[in-house]
Amino acid sequence: MSSSAVLRSALRSALRSALRSRRVRSLATAFVASTGAVLASACDASFHDLRPHSSLSSEVDDARPTALADGDGGVNEATVLRRGIFQGRTGHQGEGQIEIRQHQDGMLLLVFGDDFAASPVPGPVVVLSYRADLGLRLEPEQGDVDLGAPRALAGAQAYVLPEGTDDRDYVWIFCKPFGVEIARAELKDVP
Numbered sequence: 001m002s003s004s005a006v007l008r009s010a011l012r013s014a015l016r017s018a019l020r021s022r023r024v025r026s027l028a029t030a031f032v033a034s035t036g037a038v039l040a041s042a043c044d045a046s047f048h049d050l051r052p053h054s055s056l057s058s059e060v061d062d063a064r065p066t067a068l069a070d071g072d073g074g075v076n077e078a079t080v081l082r083r084g085i086f087q088g089r090t091g092h093q094g095e096g097q098i099e100i101r102q103h104q105d106g107m108l109l110l111v112f113g114d115d116f117a118a119s120p121v122p123g124p125v126v127v128l129s130y131r132a133d134l135g136l137r138l139e140p141e142q143g144d145v146d147l148g149a150p151r152a153l154a155g156a157q158a159y160v161l162p163e164g165t166d167d168r169d170y171v172w173i174f175c176k177p178f179g180v181e182i183a184r185a186e187l188k189d190v191p
Contacts, residue, residue: 084185094183136179
């Protein structure tokens, strides 16, 4: 294991322990803010998307769910199957509604409400999971589904879900490079 990996692991462990104590949350937040650049440079990660804005909205990766603009693909006409409310985790902001909707043709959609917002972090991903706690990493063998980067960390957006993923109990915003839980919504069936 490289020295930078050991450093990252030790810092993550210390930060998680500190965040469990309410007294040190503000201190831990200051520590993360002040050392974020050091950690990012230690792992040689780059979090800047230099593509033109127009290419972001039209690009579709077949291995990932397709992002839809609000109103596209009958998002508003789809039946709500499950619903949840985001809450922040580990001292981060997270709020707003999330729904799984089924379109009349059977297509499943993950729909973020207008009120959705989460803390800005490097390398965020949307994750569907059975797990109430993700810990430091995603576990595909335990049913975690990485849906890729959100279009934005605030506002309405919708994604076509891969088949067979609508039974997950939680939707996460997860900082993948640093293994930090940002926000979680527990999904409940809508009668």
